[in-house]
Amino acid sequence: PLTRARQVSWERLAQEPWVMPARTSMARRVIEDSFMRAGVVPPVPVIESTSPVTNVQLVAAGIGLSIAPDMTALRHAQNMNLVKRVRASPAIPPGPVALIYRAAVENPRVTLLREVLKVA
Numbered sequence: 094p095l096t097r098a099r100q101v102s103w104e105r106l107a108q109e110p111w112v113m114p115a116r117t118s119m120a121r122r123v124i125e126d127s128f129m130r131a132g133v134v135p136p137v138p139v140i141e142s143t144s145p146v147t148n149v150q151l152v153a154a155g156i157g158l159s160i161a162p163d164m165t166a167l168r169h170a171q172n173m174n175l176v177k178r179v180r181a182s183p184a185i186p187p188g189p190v191a192l193i194y195r196a197a198v199e200n201p202r203v204t205l206l207r208e209v210l211k212v213a
Contacts, residue, residue, distance in 0.1 A: 095109070095158075095179045096177035096178065096179055098179075098180070099180065100180050100181070100182035101179050101180060101181055101182065102131070102181075102182060103127060103128050103131035103133045103181060103182075103183075104131065104133050106128075106133075106136075106158065106179070106181060107128060107133045107134065107135070107136045108136075109136070109157060109158050110136075110138075110139045110156065110157030110158070111136050111137075111138045111139065111157050111158050111159065112138060112139065112140045112141075112142060112148050112151045112152060112156055112157050112158070112159040113138035113140075113141055113142075113148075113159065113160075114141070114142065114143065114145070114148065114159075114160070115141055115142070115143045116141065118143065119191075120145075120160055120162070123160070123185060124160045124185070127181065127183075127185050127186075130183075131183065138157075139156060139157055140156060140157070145161045145162055145164065145167070148160075148161055149161050149167050149170050149176060150170075152170075152176050153170055153175035153176050158179065160185070192206065192207065192210060194207075
């Protein structure tokens with residue numbers, strides 16, 4: 094029913110069962126921050142999983158809602174009509190990007206990527 098709504102409040106989303114990424118993951122922080130920005134206590138997940146692909150499969154099995162990056166597995170599940178997108182309001186803001194690399198090892202691709210990210 095939530096997928097048919099034009100917008101779903103975070104208060105309403107908190108009433109649903111959730112499959113959440115691990116507590117230490119960036120995705121988990123993003124979703125919990127979204128609840129807190131809306132003045133809502135984040136729900137306690139029914140399942141925690143470190144795999145976005147597994148989370149999509151658990152949602153498809155009817156376990157609950159989850160957050161997932163727009164990746165091939167998610168798009169495939171949407172195309173197969175196994176999962177649907179819920180439009181949260183306000184929407185989740187774009188998240189930060191992190192680049193972790195070994196400073197002692199020179200890699201021209203990493204150097205180029207660092208330069209491009211600095212400009213962006």
